[in-house]
Amino acid sequence: MNYISTNLKLNNKTFKLKINKKDILSKNQKYSLAEKFGSSKLKSLDWYGDGYAIVDVFNKKEHDKNILKISTELIKMLKIDKKKNFKVQKYHEMVSDNEHTKLIKKTREIDPKIFNQIKDKIYKVINKKYNLKFERNLKLKKEICILRLNRPGKQDMNPPHRDGYIKSWSKCVNIWYMTSGCRKTSSLPLVPKSHLLTENKILVTKPKSKMNGIKYHVPIIFKILKKKNIPFLIPKIKPGQVLIFSPYLIHGFGYNFGLNTRSAIELRPKIKE
Numbered sequence: 588m589n590y591i592s593t594n595l596k597l598n599n600k601t602f603k604l605k606i607n608k609k610d611i612l613s614k615n616q617k618y619s620l621a622e623k624f625g626s627s628k629l630k631s632l633d634w635y636g637d638g639y640a641i642v643d644v645f646n647k648k649e650h651d652k653n654i655l656k657i658s659t660e661l662i663k664m665l666k667i668d669k670k671k672n673f674k675v676q677k678y679h680e681m682v683s684d685n686e687h688t689k690l691i692k693k694t695r696e697i698d699p700k701i702f703n704q705i706k707d708k709i710y711k712v713i714n715k716k717y718n719l720k721f722e723r724n725l726k727l728k729k730e731i732c733i734l735r736l737n738r739p740g741k742q743d744m745n746p747p748h749r750d751g752y753i754k755s756w757s758k759c760v761n762i763w764y765m766t767s768g769c770r771k772t773s774s775l776p777l778v779p780k781s782h783l784l785t786e787n788k789i790l791v792t793k794p795k796s797k798m799n800g801i802k803y804h805v806p807i808i809f810k811i812l813k814k815k816n817i818p819f820l821i822p823k824i825k826p827g828q829v830l831i832f833s834p835y836l837i838h839g840f841g842y843n844f845g846l847n848t849r850s851a852i853e854l855r856p857k858i859k860e
């Protein structure tokens with residue numbers, strides 16, 4: 588058999604994950620990458636042990652305005668007739684699979700200037716609350732912002748992963764701001780404390796490997812050794828709140844169990860040490 592499979596449980600639904608055996612990397616480092624390569628500033632924060640925190644950023648009025656801004660940008664990108672009363676929540680009803688595949692190529696590298704107001708407010712609140720400063724990431728040609736769109740019941744999600752495996756993100760903090768979708772069942776699954784797992788406790792693939800026939804740029808975390816399941820938690824995030832987490836925290840597999848399209852803005856500012 589060339590393939591190995593495992594089960595992943597989320598909201599009582601079991602998913603089967605299948606990868607090619609030859610894609611597994613043999614890792615025997617007895618240290619955690621977050622401890623070795625992560626931002627030293629993050630280590631001093633009160634939430635570092637859990638690896639994530641939820642921060643109040645926008646009030647209701649601001650949050651609604653942000654949703655409107657996202658809808659406006661999508662109308663432009665999709666060239667939708669403005670009279671059509673487009674709402675980001677109902678995005679999945681208005682696009683074909685083909686249109687979605689084309690669109691996410693654009694939305695995963697948005698010029699952050701488009702969402703400057705949203706970004707500035709998030710950064711300001713986080714900078715103040717945690718006494719952090721952000722600086723330009725010299726490992727990147729340009730700063731990016733991602734608008735994630737996950738349609739209900741579709742395989743639009745990333746595999747379980749850590750952004751920190753990609754070197755340019757090692758000293759960053761992940762920011763995830765959900766602007767539509769079901770908050771109870773379908774925010775971003777994550778594994779608390781998993782940034783501290785040593786590499787020899789994880790089965791991970793090479794970059795650009797396939798899971799269930801789909802190729803992913805980021806290495807896939809296939810299994811945590813000695814655990815039957817990857818112990819994902821779906822954090823409850825209220826409208827206007829923002830999820831922040833270590834780039835080494837295991838997250839992803841954000842299957843959308845709801846009826847609306849989930850949209851979220853992702854930012855990864857580099858922390859000034």
Ligand SMILES: [Fe+2]
Pocket residue numbers: 748749750838839
């Ligand atoms: Fe990620």
